[in-house]
Amino acid sequence: MCSECGTPIAAELDYFAALGIPRRLTLDPRQLENLYHDLGRRLHPDRFAGSAAAIRNASLSATALLTRAFRTLRDPVSRGLYWLELQGEKLASDNQKVPPELAEMIFDVQETLAELRSAHGGDAAAVRDQIAASKAQVQASIGESLADLERNFARWDASVNHDADLIVQLKAILSRIAYLRTLSRDIERALEQPD
Amino acid sequence: MSLIFGIDLGTTNSLIAVMEDGRPRILKDPESGDSMLPSVVALLPDGKVEVGKAAIALEPHLSAQDKQDKNVERDGRISGEQQGVVVRSIKRYMGLGGDEVADEDRHRYTFADFSGPVVRFLVGQRTYTPPQISAEILRTLKAWGEAATGEAVERVVITVPAYFNDGQRQATKDAGRLAGLEVLRLVNEPTAASLAYGLHSMAAGRVAVYDFGGGTFDISILNVKEGIFEVLATNGDTHLGGDDIDQALVNLMLEGLPAALRRDRQVWNTVRHAAEEAKKRLSVEPETRLELKLTGHEIARRLGRDEFEALAQPLVARTIDSCARALKDAGLSRSEIDAVVLVGGSTRMPLVRRRVEEFFGREPLCSLNPDEVVALGAAVQAGVLMGKSGDMLLLDVVPLSLGIESMGGVMERIIHRNTTIPTSARERFTNAVDNQTHVDIHVLQGERELATDCRSLARFKLGPIEPQPAGMARIEVTFLVDANGILNVTARDERTGREHSVDVKPSYGLTDEEIERMLEEAIDLGEEDLNQRLLIQARNDADQILGALEKQLNEYGGLVSAQERALIESLAAKLRAAREGGDRELIARLTEELNEVTTPFAHRIMDQAIKAALEKRSVEEVS
Numbered sequence: 001m002c003s004e005c006g007t008p009i010a011a012e013l014d015y016f017a018a019l020g021i022p023r024r025l026t027l028d029p030r031q032l033e034n035l036y037h038d039l040g041r042r043l044h045p046d047r048f049a050g051s052a053a054a055i056r057n058a059s060l061s062a063t064a065l066l067t068r069a070f071r072t073l074r075d076p077v078s079r080g081l082y083w084l085e086l087q088g089e090k091l092a093s094d095n096q097k098v099p100p101e102l103a104e105m106i107f108d109v110q111e112t113l114a115e116l117r118s119a120h121g122g123d124a125a126a127v128r129d130q131i132a133a134s135k136a137q138v139q140a141s142i143g144e145s146l147a148d149l150e151r152n153f154a155r156w157d158a159s160v161n162h163d164a165d166l167i168v169q170l171k172a173i174l175s176r177i178a179y180l181r182t183l184s185r186d187i188e189r190a191l192e193q194p195d
Numbered sequence: 196m197s198l199i200f201g202i203d204l205g206t207t208n209s210l211i212a213v214m215e216d217g218r219p220r221i222l223k224d225p226e227s228g229d230s231m232l233p234s235v236v237a238l239l240p241d242g243k244v245e246v247g248k249a250a251i252a253l254e255p256h257l258s259a260q261d262k263q264d265k266n267v268e269r270d271g272r273i274s275g276e277q278q279g280v281v282v283r284s285i286k287r288y289m290g291l292g293g294d295e296v297a298d299e300d301r302h303r304y305t306f307a308d309f310s311g312p313v314v315r316f317l318v319g320q321r322t323y324t325p326p327q328i329s330a331e332i333l334r335t336l337k338a339w340g341e342a343a344t345g346e347a348v349e350r351v352v353i354t355v356p357a358y359f360n361d362g363q364r365q366a367t368k369d370a371g372r373l374a375g376l377e378v379l380r381l382v383n384e385p386t387a388a389s390l391a392y393g394l395h396s397m398a399a400g401r402v403a404v405y406d407f408g409g410g411t412f413d414i415s416i417l418n419v420k421e422g423i424f425e426v427l428a429t430n431g432d433t434h435l436g437g438d439d440i441d442q443a444l445v446n447l448m449l450e451g452l453p454a455a456l457r458r459d460r461q462v463w464n465t466v467r468h469a470a471e472e473a474k475k476r477l478s479v480e481p482e483t484r485l486e487l488k489l490t491g492h493e494i495a496r497r498l499g500r501d502e503f504e505a506l507a508q509p510l511v512a513r514t515i516d517s518c519a520r521a522l523k524d525a526g527l528s529r530s531e532i533d534a535v536v537l538v539g540g541s542t543r544m545p546l547v548r549r550r551v552e553e554f555f556g557r558e559p560l561c562s563l564n565p566d567e568v569v570a571l572g573a574a575v576q577a578g579v580l581m582g583k584s585g586d587m588l589l590l591d592v593v594p595l596s597l598g599i600e601s602m603g604g605v606m607e608r609i610i611h612r613n614t615t616i617p618t619s620a621r622e623r624f625t626n627a628v629d630n631q632t633h634v635d636i637h638v639l640q641g642e643r644e645l646a647t648d649c650r651s652l653a654r655f656k657l658g659p660i661e662p663q664p665a666g667m668a669r670i671e672v673t674f675l676v677d678a679n680g681i682l683n684v685t686a687r688d689e690r691t692g693r694e695h696s697v698d699v700k701p702s703y704g705l706t707d708e709e710i711e712r713m714l715e716e717a718i719d720l721g722e723e724d725l726n727q728r729l730l731i732q733a734r735n736d737a738d739q740i741l742g743a744l745e746k747q748l749n750e751y752g753g754l755v756s757a758q759e760r761a762l763i764e765s766l767a768a769k770l771r772a773a774r775e776g777g778d779r780e781l782i783a784r785l786t787e788e789l790n791e792v793t794t795p796f797a798h799r800i801m802d803q804a805i806k807a808a809l810e811k812r813s814v815e816e817v818s
Contacts (some may be wrong), residue, residue, distance in 0.1 A: 050739070055801065
């Protein structure tokens, strides 16, 4: 469906199809960017400034879809989540409980953040150092989880008989990263607050 | 295709430029030889208007009347300046609702009120909105462009600060429309500047464009690669510029003078002028003298560059904070920036150059005249639209997040800031209670958590919805931000597939009806015949679709069935016949019909273009 005029065209392409690539989980970000730029060059509304309104609108919606597709697929986490959605799977319902392997770290960080809120002067400076250390720890954990994610992406792409357990595992990793990213944002916000 | 012109509608000065032999050129007023038009407009009580130097010449006379001039008439109404007013920096007021005008900007002129969706300047019994005043500047530029090239100036690209919100962008488009221009594209000023710098010759690199003008500040971080100018992040302040530095100096100069004098508008004007001149001198000299005679008082003192810089430093520091935020959003460190470009008159200040160089750790580029570079870039983008600038392409971003007010007054982000445009997002809405007939959506722009802290963009009423139990309705709303950074909203019923009507109530700005009325008022002033102009516009629109259609049928004839072709051709023939007549409504209706009938064809052409592009790539990859 064309969002501009409501004309039923062939059902809107999924993000992989919009970029003309197979539905794979492993993607080379550089190649993806080249593809996006190449298609953008040909479809962008600036290329159709002298065309009829219908063509300009079609180019506008095609380019908007292309942008959405690129932005979703270039990040492995949003790509994974989108791919799950295409499989009819959702993260939200299982995402409520804290991943057990992270419980200790999350508890420690939250406690330090609470300390910072009540600390003053020299104490605050010491707590800040501690938070900066936690931040590095969280970042490292995100890095490991991303590597884990890529490994499992490759496993899925390589397997012929797709294992349902693998989907469960992907969901667990994605949920772990979502948690860590929220934590990292909380830390960042706390560090930005002036004393 | 007729020429497309590039316009820099600046806070302090405005310029017009065009591509000639593959290079952008600033067009001068043949009469005066000037290339910069001061963005100053004099509004006179009889409805006459002067622009540029002519308006500046009136300033000493018109700013003479002060508060006593704001007479309360017998019926209790306040009337505006009786002899007229000279308006500077109108860009600061573009897109603002009455309640959004900054305190320091409120006392400078007489306004009708501070409650409406658009601020109105009061002159005698007449009122003027910022788009109307900006339109006067555009009209003068149009005349300059026509005199300089001998071509009609009808279609333009206009630059806006990257950090302009939706309302400020819409107001700029409205100004174009009021000046009788078709605004094909709004381009962000820093992005335009990067085009002018010919950075496309750069194989690949990351560029920071620091644009500090008379009234606005922008920083954009771009990734430039093989002719693609992709903005990674932008930040700024649409109320921070050289004007504010002048004001800080004015405050210093007026220190210790009686309050009555400090509030006097004529005094303010005189002192502001002296402050601006002193600021300019201090860019080249280490110290200067401030000497000014006011009624009963005298200002006479030395001002060193160090003292001046201490005054300007807090404002410059704010620009550097913006730079840090933009870098963070782009996910880059300072050392990853390959080039820094300076744009805007305020970058002539040595303090600014030093701070920028310190921050980025490299010497900034400033080989092009900072006053002209944005207009030159606008012309380059106009060239892109005419297909004359090779393979260049601009991919800009939306500067501020767009979202909707959700339960509990929280801002729910739908399109995040720094998302490449054009882009779209979809949201599904349903009825909260049984048999609800309408769904109200409040669209917001901003980065704050609470809806009340964000800027209200518009309220949409979806419906009527068929009566059904709560939670059963399925309405899909598409939020689409076009290449100009302006939001469009469409809605569709997922069950029936039908488009829903979207009743838009913009929170600020002018409605279409108001713009139509303003255009009609222009005839009262004997400026031109509106009907004639609308007829010409309708014919142009018809010519455009007929011309484009012929090309499409030639190139993609295989994509239409015989039946479809017959329908298209008979409609086209009707339109061609109507075009020769004088009935503009008929021409407009047939143009619209032809547009509708050819929409499926247009989509097939676009699908084909996508397919061709994809196939071409796979061939290239294989080979």
